[in-house]
Amino acid sequence: MERSRLSTSFFALVAEHIQQVEERMRAHPNGNHPDIDLILEHLVSSGGKRVRPAVVLLTGGMLGGDQDRLITLAAAIELLHTATLVHDDLIDGALLRRGIPTLNTQWSSAATVLAGDYVFARSAGLAAATGAVNVMQVFSTTLTTIVSGEIAQLFANRGLANREDYYHRIHAKTASLFEAAAGSAAMISTDDEDIIAAMQGFGYGIGMAFQIVDDVLDFTGDQATVGKPVASDLRQGLITLPAIYYQESHPDNPDLQAVLGGAYHDEELMRRLIASIRSSGAIQQSMDEARGFVRRGIQSAENLPACPEHDALDELAEYFVKREA
Amino acid sequence: MERSRLSTSFFALVAEHIQQVEERMRAHPNGNHPDIDLILEHLVSSGGKRVRPAVVLLTGGMLGGDQDRLITLAAAIELLHTATLVHDDLIDGALLRRGIPTLNTQWSSAATVLAGDYVFARSAGLAAATGAVNVMQVFSTTLTTIVSGEIAQLFANRGLANREDYYHRIHAKTASLFEAAAGSAAMISTDDEDIIAAMQGFGYGIGMAFQIVDDVLDFTGDQATVGKPVASDLRQGLITLPAIYYQESHPDNPDLQAVLGGAYHDEELMRRLIASIRSSGAIQQSMDEARGFVRRGIQSAENLPACPEHDALDELAEYFVKREA
Numbered sequence: 079m080e081r082s083r084l085s086t087s088f089f090a091l092v093a094e095h096i097q098q099v100e101e102r103m104r105a106h107p108n109g110n111h112p113d114i115d116l117i118l119e120h121l122v123s124s125g126g127k128r129v130r131p132a133v134v135l136l137t138g139g140m141l142g143g144d145q146d147r148l149i150t151l152a153a154a155i156e157l158l159h160t161a162t163l164v165h166d167d168l169i170d171g172a173l174l175r176r177g178i179p180t181l182n183t184q185w186s187s188a189a190t191v192l193a194g195d196y197v198f199a200r201s202a203g204l205a206a207a208t209g210a211v212n213v214m215q216v217f218s219t220t221l222t223t224i225v226s227g228e229i230a231q232l233f234a235n236r237g238l239a240n241r242e243d244y245y246h247r248i249h250a251k252t253a254s255l256f257e258a259a260a261g262s263a264a265m266i267s268t269d270d271e272d273i274i275a276a277m278q279g280f281g282y283g284i285g286m287a288f289q290i291v292d293d294v295l296d297f298t299g300d301q302a303t304v305g306k307p308v309a310s311d312l313r314q315g316l317i318t319l320p321a322i323y324y325q326e327s328h329p330d331n332p333d334l335q336a337v338l339g340g341a342y343h344d345e346e347l348m349r350r351l352i353a354s355i356r357s358s359g360a361i362q363q364s365m366d367e368a369r370g371f372v373r374r375g376i377q378s379a380e381n382l383p384a385c386p387e388h389d390a391l392d393e394l395a396e397y398f399v400k401r402e403a
Numbered sequence: 404m405e406r407s408r409l410s411t412s413f414f415a416l417v418a419e420h421i422q423q424v425e426e427r428m429r430a431h432p433n434g435n436h437p438d439i440d441l442i443l444e445h446l447v448s449s450g451g452k453r454v455r456p457a458v459v460l461l462t463g464g465m466l467g468g469d470q471d472r473l474i475t476l477a478a479a480i481e482l483l484h485t486a487t488l489v490h491d492d493l494i495d496g497a498l499l500r501r502g503i504p505t506l507n508t509q510w511s512s513a514a515t516v517l518a519g520d521y522v523f524a525r526s527a528g529l530a531a532a533t534g535a536v537n538v539m540q541v542f543s544t545t546l547t548t549i550v551s552g553e554i555a556q557l558f559a560n561r562g563l564a565n566r567e568d569y570y571h572r573i574h575a576k577t578a579s580l581f582e583a584a585a586g587s588a589a590m591i592s593t594d595d596e597d598i599i600a601a602m603q604g605f606g607y608g609i610g611m612a613f614q615i616v617d618d619v620l621d622f623t624g625d626q627a628t629v630g631k632p633v634a635s636d637l638r639q640g641l642i643t644l645p646a647i648y649y650q651e652s653h654p655d656n657p658d659l660q661a662v663l664g665g666a667y668h669d670e671e672l673m674r675r676l677i678a679s680i681r682s683s684g685a686i687q688q689s690m691d692e693a694r695g696f697v698r699r700g701i702q703s704a705e706n707l708p709a710c711p712e713h714d715a716l717d718e719l720a721e722y723f724v725k726r727e728a
Contacts, residue, residue, distance in 0.1 A: 111551055111554055111555045111558070113554060113555075113558045114551060114554055165516050165517070165520060168516065169512075169513040169516060169517070186557075187494075187512070188494040188557055189554070189557055189558075191490050191493065191494060191516055191519075192490070192494070192550055192553050192554045192557065193554070194516075194520075195487075195490060195519075195523070195546075195550045195553075196547070196550045196551065196554060198520070198523055198546070199543060199546035199547040199549075199550050200543075200547060202527055202539075202542065202543035202546060203540070203543035203544060203546075203547055205539075205543070206536065206539035206540045206542070206543045207540070209536050210536075211531065211534050211535075211536060211539075214527075214530075214531035214536075214539050215528070215531045215532070217527065217531070218524060218525075218527035218528035218530075218531045219528060221520075221523070221524035221527060221528075222521070222524040222525060222528055224524075225517055225520045225521045225524050226436055226439060226521065228517050228520075229436055229438060229439055229514070229517045229518070229521060230436045230438075232511075232513055232514055232517065233436070233438045233514075
C-alpha cells in the first residue's frame with residue numbers, strides 16, 4: 079500500500095489519529111449491505127496520502143479542538159474527497175487511481191454511481207455528527223463548488239488558455255476542499271472569526287499550490303510514476319498553468335496554436351510541444367507561483383499559536399511544493 | 404405541466420408556499436453556470452405533485468414552526484428526492500419521467516451524474532440552512548438509507564418473494580423520506596420528542612402506503628397513464644406486494660413459479676401471470692394493507708393539535724390510497 083505519509087515527519091504528530099479517521103471512514107451506522115462493505119473497504123484501503131485529514135487534525139490540535147469531533151470531521155472531509163473521485167473516475171473512464179484499479183473497472187456504472195452517492199451520504203452524516211451548523215454549511219457549499227466546477231469543465235470550450243479561468247477551476251477542484259478542511263477544523267475549535275479566516279487563508283494557499291504542483295507534475299513526471307500519460311490534461315485540450323506561461327512567452331509558437339485550435343490528437347506535434355514546455359521556463363515559473371501560494375498560506379496563519387502542530391502545518395505546506403508524485 | 408395538486412383541496416392551504424419552495428429549489432447561492440441553470444429549470448419544471456413539500460409545510464403549520472425555515476426544509480427534501488430520481492433514471496436508462504424526457508436523454512451520462520451530484524449538494528445546502536443539527540442528521544441518515552436500498556436492490560437476487568425484504572425495500576425507497584419530511588418539519592417546530600416521534604410515525608405510515616399504491620398501480624394502471632409497461636417491476640424480476648399476496652394464495656401457480664425462476668422475458672407467460680394477478684384478490688389485499696398503513700399513520704398523529712393543517716394532513720394521507728397515478 080502506498081504510504082508516503084510514513085516518511086514525512088509532519089504526519090508523525092497525527093499518525094495514530096489518522097488510523098482512527100480511517101476506521102471512521104469505514105464504519106457504518108446501521109450495518110451495511112455486504113457489497114457496500116466491499117466498496118468502502120476498497121475505497122479506504124486504496125488510500126491516498128491523507129493530507130486533508132492531516133490538515134484537519136493539525137489545525138484542531140493547534141487550536142485545542144475536541145479530538146473526537148476533529149476525527150469525525152477529518153473522516154467527513156476525506157470521504158467527500160473520495161466520493162468526488164469515484165464519480166470523476168467513472169466519468170473519465172479512468173482504470174487506475176494511485177495504481178489501484180478504480181471502482182468502475184470492477185463494478186457496473188450503476189453500482190459506481192450509487193457507490194459515489196453512498197460515500198456522499200456517509201460523508202454528510204459525519205459532517206452532521208460534528209454537531210456544528212457552520213461546518214455543515216461549509217460542507218455543502220464546498221460540495222456545490224466542487225461539482226459546479228466539474229460541470230463547468232465538462233461544458234467548457236477546450237483550448238482557451240485563460241489565467242482567470244484556470245485559477246477559478248483549480249479553486250473549485252482542489253483548493254476549496256483544503257480551505258474547508260482548515261476552516262472547518264478551526265470552526266470546531268474556536269468561535270474567533272479572525273482565526274477561522276486565517277486558517278481558511280492557509281487552506282486556500284496550500285490547496286492552490288497543491289493543484290499547481292499536480293499540473294506541473296503532469297508535464298514533468300514520467301508516466302510510470304504519475305500513472306497516466308504525460309500532459310494528460312493538454313491531451314484533452316485542458317490548458318493548465320505551465321501551458322499558460324508557455325503561451326505568454328511564446329505567443330506565436332505554431333504547435334501551441336495548433337493545439338489551442340484543437341489538434342490534441344496529433345501525437346508528433348503533441349510530443350514536440352510537451353518537450354518544448356518541459357524545457358522552457360514555464361515549469362519554473364509555475365513552481366514559483368505554487369511556492370508563492372504556499373508562502374501566503376503560511377503567512378495567513380503566522381499569528382496563530384506557536385506549537386508543534388503549527389510547525390507541522392508549515393512543514394506540510396512546504397512539502398506540497400517539494401513532492402514528486 | 405402536470406399540476407394535479409391544484410385539484411386536491413389539501414394543497415389549498417399551502418399552494419402559495421409551494422411556489423416559494425419551487426423558487427428556493429431553483430435558486431443558487433453564487434450564480435450558476437448557465438448549463439446548471441438549464442438543468443435545474445428542467446428538473447424543477449418537470450414537476451411532480453410536491454406531496455413531500457406539502458407534508459413539511461402542513462406539519463410545520465400545525466405545530467407553529469417558522470415559515471421561512473419550513474420552506475427551506477421543504478425545498479431540501481424535494482431536491483433530495485429529485486437528486487435520487489436523476490441518478491435512478493440514469494441507471495435504469497429511463498427515457499421519460501412524468502411524461503417528460505429525463506435528463507439522461509438530453510445530456511451525456513457524465514453530465515447526468517454530475518447534475519445529480521449538484522442537486523444533492525444544493526439539497527444538503529438547504530438542509531444546513533435550516534440551522535438545525537438534528538435536521539442535518541435526519542437528512543444524511545435518510546440519504547444513506549435511500550442509497551443503501553438502491554445498492555441492495557442492484558445486487559439483490561431476483562425472484563425471491565419475501566415479505567420482510569419487501570417492507571425493508573419500500574421503507575428505504577419511499578417511506579424513509581416521508582418520515583424525514585414529517586419528522587424534520589416537527590423538529591423545526593418543537594423540541595418535544597413525543598410530537599416528533601408521532602410525526603415520524605405519520606410519515607412512515609403514509610410513505611409505506613404511497614409505495615404500496617405505486618406497486619399496485621404498476622399492475623392495474625394502463626401503460627399510457629403510468630408511462631411505463633404494466634408490471635414493469637415484475638418484468639425486471641422484482642417482486643412487489645401484489646405478487647407476494649398472489650403467491651401466498653396460489654403457491655403452486657406454474658406461471659409464477661416460472662417467473663420466480665427467471666422467465667421474465669417470456670412475454671406470453673408474463674401477460675398471463677399479470678392478468679391472473681390483476682383479477683385475483685391480491686390487488687384488493689394490497690390496497691387494504693396500504694389503507695392500514697394510512698390508518699396507523701393518521702392514528703400516530705391523532706393527539707396533535709386539531710386545526711385546518713391537521714385536517715389537510717389526514718386528507719393528504721387518504722388521498723395517497725385514492726390516487727390513480
